[in-house]
Amino acid sequence: MAYYRQVGTVPPKRHTQHRTDEGGLYYEELMGEEGFSSDSSLLYHRGLPSAIVDSQVWELPDQTTTPNHPLKPRHLKLHELFPKEVWAETDVVTGRRLILGNGDVRISYVVSTQDSPLYRNAVGDEIVYIESGQATVETVFGTLEAKPGDYVIIPTSTTHRWLPHGEGPLRAYAIEANSHVAPPKRYLSRYGQLLEHSPYCERDLHGPTELVHGEGADVEVLVKHRAGGAIVGTRMVYPTHPFDVVGWDGCLYPYTFSIHDYEPITGRVHQPPPAHQVFEGNNFVVCNFVPRKVDYHPLSIPVPYYHSNVDSDEIMFYCGGDYEARKGSGIGQGSISVHPGGYAHGPQPGAYERSIGAEFFDELAVMVDTFRPLELGEGALACEDTGYAWTWAGRGPKP
Numbered sequence: 001m002a003y004y005r006q007v008g009t010v011p012p013k014r015h016t017q018h019r020t021d022e023g024g025l026y027y028e029e030l031m032g033e034e035g036f037s038s039d040s041s042l043l044y045h046r047g048l049p050s051a052i053v054d055s056q057v058w059e060l061p062d063q064t065t066t067p068n069h070p071l072k073p074r075h076l077k078l079h080e081l082f083p084k085e086v087w088a089e090t091d092v093v094t095g096r097r098l099i100l101g102n103g104d105v106r107i108s109y110v111v112s113t114q115d116s117p118l119y120r121n122a123v124g125d126e127i128v129y130i131e132s133g134q135a136t137v138e139t140v141f142g143t144l145e146a147k148p149g150d151y152v153i154i155p156t157s158t159t160h161r162w163l164p165h166g167e168g169p170l171r172a173y174a175i176e177a178n179s180h181v182a183p184p185k186r187y188l189s190r191y192g193q194l195l196e197h198s199p200y201c202e203r204d205l206h207g208p209t210e211l212v213h214g215e216g217a218d219v220e221v222l223v224k225h226r227a228g229g230a231i232v233g234t235r236m237v238y239p240t241h242p243f244d245v246v247g248w249d250g251c252l253y254p255y256t257f258s259i260h261d262y263e264p265i266t267g268r269v270h271q272p273p274p275a276h277q278v279f280e281g282n283n284f285v286v287c288n289f290v291p292r293k294v295d296y297h298p299l300s301i302p303v304p305y306y307h308s309n310v311d312s313d314e315i316m317f318y319c320g321g322d323y324e325a326r327k328g329s330g331i332g333q334g335s336i337s338v339h340p341g342g343y344a345h346g347p348q349p350g351a352y353e354r355s356i357g358a359e360f361f362d363e364l365a366v367m368v369d370t371f372r373p374l375e376l377g378e379g380a381l382a383c384e385d386t387g388y389a390w391t392w393a394g395r396g397p398k399p
């Protein structure tokens with residue numbers, strides 16, 4: 001995220017005195033990636049950012065995963081996981097239910113109307129896609145507003161909290177990386193600017209503009225981190241509120257990007273998923289399928305060809321419109337399809353023929369492709385439509 005930004009006050013020269021009106025010093029914190037060798041920001045705090053008064057275990061929600069074995073494609077109906085009665089007691093941080101995960105990325109889902117505790121993910125960056133609802137995301141860098149269709153990108157170890165508001169619950173699809181996430185390298189200049197052929201540019205990225213000031217003493221922050229080869233949680237308690245930043249500048253900060261600002265790349269014949277890529281992390285990519293004109297060769301077939309992307313598991317989250325290739329499969333709003341490596345997938349029966357002559361697809365989907373197999377979390381096992389694997393053949397095993 002090599003795109004400089006400043007909010008609040010900073011001294012003219014880095015690593016020099018920044019004083020309060022009373023003459024005291026603000027405390028400078030460098031938050032940087034890859035040691036001191038990648039993007040960073042400098043934040044100026046009223047209190048010591050390192051002062052804690054307690055550290056206790058935070059028991060994470062169930063993180064166990066089950067291999068996709070025997071191998072088959074799967075359909076998961078995420079909306080079934082959160083009936084209306086639980087929205088008010090569920091928050092976006094502790095209420096997440098794990099859907100899929102491997103050693104590179106974990107995907108979870110949550111539906112919430114409750115404010116979250118303060119939280120930071122020390123394992124990697126988070127991309128939280130807003131399926132519906134609205135929230136204010138308060139962070140040490142300032143405030144973000146999240147609305148339907150937004151990706152909220154939260155860098156590793158950014159202390160923040162989610163405050164849903166407005167009508168309806170916040171439906172959030174959280175992609176938690178074990179790495180940093182960024183726009184695809186091929187869309188960046190060698191100095192990090194988004195190039196002309198990129199489907200989005202810096203004007204589409206929205207960072208914090210206003211700082212947030214927290215009050216209170218002995219403030220708890222939930223920290224997700226690695227220990228003993230696993231992902232675990234710790235509750236840290238700070239004597240003063242961590243939202244005490246008076247200014248910061250740099251190239252590392254949370255931001256939002258709306259899927260509706262993604263300019264689709266189209267062609268005479270079918271464009272492969274990399275044409276729809278929006279972010280990448282270590283060993284996975286995120287693509288999105290947005291409403292668009294479709295293939296205009298006179299003999300084109302607008303839905304995808306059948307494909308074995310032999311090195312990937314392909315996870316599609318259907319989050320708007322009407323997905324042409326999946327009609328007749330039971331897949332709808334809030335569904336996930338899991339099409340694993342080792343298995344060819346493609347349009348449902350009839351969709352291939354039906355798509356000929358189509359000029360426009362009104363569909364919205366977020367896809368995660370991983371380069372290592374994903375396992376099923378407890379959330380996936382709780383909302384699976386077990387008949388999906390047989391929908392192309394029209395029947396399952398003979399009794």
Ligand SMILES: [Fe+2]
Nearest residue numbers: 307314339345
């Ligand atoms: Fe696919």
